[in-house]
Amino acid sequence: MTPTERTRLRREHQRGSYDPQSIYDILDATTQCSVGYTIDGKPYVTPTFHWREGNHVYWHGSSASRMLRKATDAEVCLSVQIIDGYVMARSAFHHSANYRSATLFGRAFKVPEEEKAARLDAFVEHLWPGRTEVLRPMQPQEIKATTILGLEITEASAKARSGPPIDDDADYGLPIWAGIIPMTQVVGAPIADPRNLPDLAAPDHIINFTPDRTSQ
Amino acid sequence: MTPTERTRLRREHQRGSYDPQSIYDILDATTQCSVGYTIDGKPYVTPTFHWREGNHVYWHGSSASRMLRKATDAEVCLSVQIIDGYVMARSAFHHSANYRSATLFGRAFKVPEEEKAARLDAFVEHLWPGRTEVLRPMQPQEIKATTILGLEITEASAKARSGPPIDDDADYGLPIWAGIIPMTQVVGAPIADPRNLPDLAAPDHIINFTPDRTSQ
Numbered sequence: 001m002t003p004t005e006r007t008r009l010r011r012e013h014q015r016g017s018y019d020p021q022s023i024y025d026i027l028d029a030t031t032q033c034s035v036g037y038t039i040d041g042k043p044y045v046t047p048t049f050h051w052r053e054g055n056h057v058y059w060h061g062s063s064a065s066r067m068l069r070k071a072t073d074a075e076v077c078l079s080v081q082i083i084d085g086y087v088m089a090r091s092a093f094h095h096s097a098n099y100r101s102a103t104l105f106g107r108a109f110k111v112p113e114e115e116k117a118a119r120l121d122a123f124v125e126h127l128w129p130g131r132t133e134v135l136r137p138m139q140p141q142e143i144k145a146t147t148i149l150g151l152e153i154t155e156a157s158a159k160a161r162s163g164p165p166i167d168d169d170a171d172y173g174l175p176i177w178a179g180i181i182p183m184t185q186v187v188g189a190p191i192a193d194p195r196n197l198p199d200l201a202a203p204d205h206i207i208n209f210t211p212d213r214t215s216q
Numbered sequence: 217m218t219p220t221e222r223t224r225l226r227r228e229h230q231r232g233s234y235d236p237q238s239i240y241d242i243l244d245a246t247t248q249c250s251v252g253y254t255i256d257g258k259p260y261v262t263p264t265f266h267w268r269e270g271n272h273v274y275w276h277g278s279s280a281s282r283m284l285r286k287a288t289d290a291e292v293c294l295s296v297q298i299i300d301g302y303v304m305a306r307s308a309f310h311h312s313a314n315y316r317s318a319t320l321f322g323r324a325f326k327v328p329e330e331e332k333a334a335r336l337d338a339f340v341e342h343l344w345p346g347r348t349e350v351l352r353p354m355q356p357q358e359i360k361a362t363t364i365l366g367l368e369i370t371e372a373s374a375k376a377r378s379g380p381p382i383d384d385d386a387d388y389g390l391p392i393w394a395g396i397i398p399m400t401q402v403v404g405a406p407i408a409d410p411r412n413l414p415d416l417a418a419p420d421h422i423i424n425f426t427p428d429r430t431s432q
Binding site for chain 1: 254257259261293315319340353355380395402417418425
């Protein structure tokens with residue numbers, strides 16, 4: 001393989017993208033994100049859960065949360081990464097990872113009081129369709145105690161790598177095992193709260209749960 | 217349950233910790249972290265792999281990486297989070313997650329040229345014991361093309377939650393399924409590179425791989 005061919009092949013496997021659907025798909029494939037923000041010019045990163053509605057992404061927490069207060073009306077960076085595998089090459093240098101990642105930048109806004117209940121319902125319904133109607137209804141003081149931040153998806157990029165390792169030409173002749181070690185996040189069997197009422201079966205939205213909402 | 221008892225119970229399940237071993241254990245349980253840094257006062261978050269040696273944590277990348285250049289001799293925040301499950305309560309408000317997280321702050325330093333090969337070997341050996349000796353040896357230009365950043369673990373905190381949901385007293389009488397949906401990151405069966413030499417078996421360090429180095 002010539003260096004040019006190698007570059008082309010590498011590009012096929014590892015691409016950056018700015019198209020909204022690629023970004024939506026990565027955001028929808030996991031609930032886990034990391035929000036970066038600054039306090040007095042110092043970087044902070046807080047892991048949290050996010051959900052997407054249209055061209056907005058949201059996250060939430062206690063209204064007492066320092067992170068949420070500091071990120072409100074401030075520049076944030078929201079980062080999502082899913083590791084799909086370790087890429088085992090014939091040299092240490094060409095070891096890599098298969099992954100999907102999205103990075104969003106912008107100014108986070110606070111969801112107004114009157115919209116919070118609808119946003120929280122949407123979060124629960126995205127993950128567990130039908131759950132909001134079986135839950136004890138939200139209380140006004142609970143909604144008040146919850147802050148939701150939103151970010152319009154305007155400045156965003158997606159990156160992904162897939163496929164086998166790309167080694168130096170000469171190294172393909174070496175008797176070294178190369179390939180992929182796949183990684184997946186799996187959902188285990190639900191564990192009932194010992195304090196559940198007797199004979200209460202786990203509903204379908206629990207049994208069929210997947211955090212990957214691209215498949216829904 | 218009185219509010220005081222509830223607070224005590226909550227504390228048992230969700231604790232913060234500053235002791236080094238708790239922080240080491242979380243850092244060692246995954247390779248995935250997010251590094252936060254600032255460029256012109258704006259927050260950036262880059263997902264990457266880390267590894268720990270004693271009281272230092274390291275991450276690496278291309279010497280051309282803007283992230284690594286901007287984080288060198290600069291304040292960073294390194295964040296690790298492992299999700300162990302979704303905590304399904306009887307009200308939306310008490311839904312939560314079981315997790316382990318660690319957050320480190322400090323000034324990242326560049327690992328000097330003469331120490332880079334040893335650090336990279338340590339990274340590979342931590343994850344795949346015995347792999348460095350079977351790989352094609354590192355070339356000087358590869359070491360040069362790699363930048364490694366380090367952070368001394370001085371300002372760090374760990375947080376974790378485990379166990380069942382903690383609901384409001386009155387809600388335990390409702391016929392709502394509550395409990396845990398466990399989440400685990402699992403290692404799949406290795407996929408050989410189609411360009412491997414014939415009859416090359418995956419070595420033990422591939423077959424037995426786990427990213428959780430606390431068990432090693």
